[in-house]
Amino acid sequence: MTPEYLTYEKRAYGNDHDRYDWSYSKLRAPVRPEGVADVTAFIVVPLEFFPLNPSGKPFKHPGAMVTPYPDLRHFSTRDYGNRVGIYRILEALEAEGLKAVIPMNGEVLSRCAPLVERIKAGGHEIAAHGVSTDHIHYDGLSKEEESAYIEKTLELFGAVGITPTTWMSPARNESYNTPDLLTRAGFKVCLDWEMDQVPVAMKTETGPLTCLPNHGELNDFNLMHTKRQSEDEWREQILESAAFLASEAKTTGARVFGFTLTPYISGLPFRVRALREILAGLKEKGGVEVKTASQIASAWGDTI
Amino acid sequence: MTQCAEPNLYDYWPYEDRPKIVWPEGKKLAFWIAPNIEYYEFQPPHNDKRQPWPRGNPDITGFSQRDYGNRVGHLRLMELLDRYNLRGSVSLNIALLDHHPEIIEDCVKRNWEFFSHGIYNTRYSYGMDEAQERAVLKDCIESVEKATGQRIRGYLAPALTHTENTIDLIADNDFWYSCDLFQDDQPQPLKTKTGNLVSLPYSLEVNDVITYGSLSQSPSRYADVLKRHFDQLLLEGEKSGTVMCIPLHAYLVSQPHRIRPFEEALKHITAHSDDVWFATGAEIAGYFRENYWDQAIADIDRRGLSTGGTGFTG
Numbered sequence: 001m002t003p004e005y006l007t008y009e010k011r012a013y014g015n016d017h018d019r020y021d022w023s024y025s026k027l028r029a030p031v032r033p034e035g036v037a038d039v040t041a042f043i044v045v046p047l048e049f050f051p052l053n054p055s056g057k058p059f060k061h062p063g064a065m066v067t068p069y070p071d072l073r074h075f076s077t078r079d080y081g082n083r084v085g086i087y088r089i090l091e092a093l094e095a096e097g098l099k100a101v102i103p104m105n106g107e108v109l110s111r112c113a114p115l116v117e118r119i120k121a122g123g124h125e126i127a128a129h130g131v132s133t134d135h136i137h138y139d140g141l142s143k144e145e146e147s148a149y150i151e152k153t154l155e156l157f158g159a160v161g162i163t164p165t166t167w168m169s170p171a172r173n174e175s176y177n178t179p180d181l182l183t184r185a186g187f188k189v190c191l192d193w194e195m196d197q198v199p200v201a202m203k204t205e206t207g208p209l210t211c212l213p214n215h216g217e218l219n220d221f222n223l224m225h226t227k228r229q230s231e232d233e234w235r236e237q238i239l240e241s242a243a244f245l246a247s248e249a250k251t252t253g254a255r256v257f258g259f260t261l262t263p264y265i266s267g268l269p270f271r272v273r274a275l276r277e278i279l280a281g282l283k284e285k286g287g288v289e290v291k292t293a294s295q296i297a298s299a300w301g302d303t304i
Numbered sequence: 305m306t307q308c309a310e311p312n313l314y315d316y317w318p319y320e321d322r323p324k325i326v327w328p329e330g331k332k333l334a335f336w337i338a339p340n341i342e343y344y345e346f347q348p349p350h351n352d353k354r355q356p357w358p359r360g361n362p363d364i365t366g367f368s369q370r371d372y373g374n375r376v377g378h379l380r381l382m383e384l385l386d387r388y389n390l391r392g393s394v395s396l397n398i399a400l401l402d403h404h405p406e407i408i409e410d411c412v413k414r415n416w417e418f419f420s421h422g423i424y425n426t427r428y429s430y431g432m433d434e435a436q437e438r439a440v441l442k443d444c445i446e447s448v449e450k451a452t453g454q455r456i457r458g459y460l461a462p463a464l465t466h467t468e469n470t471i472d473l474i475a476d477n478d479f480w481y482s483c484d485l486f487q488d489d490q491p492q493p494l495k496t497k498t499g500n501l502v503s504l505p506y507s508l509e510v511n512d513v514i515t516y517g518s519l520s521q522s523p524s525r526y527a528d529v530l531k532r533h534f535d536q537l538l539l540e541g542e543k544s545g546t547v548m549c550i551p552l553h554a555y556l557v558s559q560p561h562r563i564r565p566f567e568e569a570l571k572h573i574t575a576h577s578d579d580v581w582f583a584t585g586a587e588i589a590g591y592f593r594e595n596y597w598d599q600a601i602a603d604i605d606r607r608g609l610s611t612g613g614t615g616f617t618g
Contacts, residue, residue, distance in 0.1 A: 001430075001431040001432045001436055004349065008423065010345070010347075011399045013402060013405070015403070016343075016345055017347070022403070024374075024406040025375050027406060058359070059358075138359075139361060173363075174362065174364045175362070192364055194365065195372050196372060197372075213372070217556070217562075218559075227521075229521075233524075236522070240523070241560040241561040244563060
């Protein structure tokens with residue numbers, strides 16, 4: 001083994017990166033921003049485009065094509081989400097009067113124009129989700145290449161008159177530069193990181209980027225597709241998160257958590273009953289409110 | 305390098321008809337709980353044998369989830385274990401002493417035990433020569449001693465990565481127990497060149513990483529698995545004392561949807577205090593070394609199962 005492998009340049013107090021400071025939750029005074037509930041949940045509904053011919057760089061995006069080309073099976077099952085599943089999710093949200101944050105790949109905007117109009121009119125927050133699932137941000141891209149991905153995304157949103165301020169990276173993957181490039185492009189909120197139970201301000205070259213805890217362990221794709229759990233197990237886990245955090249909030253201060261509803265997963269007919277039970281259940285939990293990402297960021301404001 | 309077919313770190317020793325182990329005060333099962341308190345580097349160095357982050361550097365979802373464990377999760381678990389009067393035996397990435405001393409202070413305050421889990425969970429032992437591995441162990445022993453006054457007695461290799469020398473070297477540094485081998489539900493002497501090193505059951509199969517990662521199970525299923533595992537080992541402990549460990553990772557078990565279902569398992573286990581010795585790794589290994597080391601070796605000899613030699617010497 002080379003001697004370099006056994007030297008530890010960043011072995012010192014705090015984190016081994018300077019994106020945000022180390023902060024032990026116990027040592028913080030409980031934060032209860034004005035007008036903020038004990039627990040705020042945010043619901044992330046990604047709209048993604050999965051090309052039939054993905055490059056797979058630097059890894060295969062979750063949900064990308066599986067079988068040899070042309071994988072019409074997975075292309076069309078993903079497309080089902082944007083045609084059918086999403087409408088079930090929107091209806092279920094509306095039945096409870098809830099607004100979601102809906103990150104969209106730029107390439108979805110023209111492909112699903114009526115859906116985008118419908119979501120706009122519904123008062124949900126539209127967030128940027130990169131160009132497509134085949135445009136993953138990673139360390140192998142030059143700063144210029146990655147900037148071009150972000151510019152292209154904003155151009156596609158601009159063409160339909162939307163200026164998103166919340167960002168979620170394709171596959172929630174980033175390069176070392178991503179946070180700097182995002183704030184430079186005008187983004188305020190990011191849904192890629194999950195290091196705390198409250199919003200965290202990340203340091204970038206052009207001001208703070210608010211990171212909201214988007215729990216990968218509660219993601220519907222992760223639980224019901226990757227882990228093959230039932231929709232009842234999924235429902236229990238989301239509702240238990242809300243209930244546990246509500247009980248904890250009495251001593252810790254306000255809590256935030258987010259989870260994902262993937263249209264081609266949660267929008268399947270056999271899962272919609274559990275979805276309705278989740279949304280109704282969240283409302284029934286005392287002290288739990290559902291907000292969009294930018295609503296949370298502005299409600300927490302200076303306390304972040 | 306020639307690779308061995310047989311590590312020869314312990315002799316085959318059938319579970320049936322072993323001489324009896326009785327834990328202090330006549331207890332049947334020695335129970336310990338091992339929170340892994342880890343630091344995964346944001347930008348770990350390349351290793352030929354294993355890529356630290358599945359997505360490559362940086363892997364921000366993987367990193368930030370583990371950071372959640374450090375910022376929020378350990379505390380939840382500590383407060384839960386407090387309510388059941390359970391002390392943790394911490395599987396510690398030693399660099400965390402430097403990065404996050406606040407977490408260490410909270411463990412020290414609770415009189416928790418520490419054992420070494422390497423420097424970082426993103427630095428693997430593969431390819432280290434003997435001098436390098438000795439230097440790492442010295443770093444581990446001295447760093448914990450300096451920060452907490454405790455002399456560590458246990459070892460679990462970082463990310464379960466080993467060399468052929470690892471077990472010999474920890475024995476030679478007066479460690480009492482290794483959590484690296486999963487061949488048994490009772491302690492067993494290891495065949496090392498020097499020292500008296502016990503293989504202490506770490507119950508890898510009920511580790512939350514296995515349940516939530518490899519097996520993809522739900523929180524209520526995990527509670528059920530832990531109860532069943534405990535019930536069976538307690539039953540067998542009538543005949544001869546058994547060991548159960550619950551190895552944990554706050555970034556998994558302390559997620560808001562998992563911590564209260566986990567509490568159900570603790571309730572069940574702690575309700576059997578008449579029969580269960582709630583202990584730490586060094587307490588169990590120390591008791592075994594004092595009282596049952598010779599008995600175990602004599603039984604293996606008596607059965608004609610002793611093959612001689614030490615680890616990786618054939």
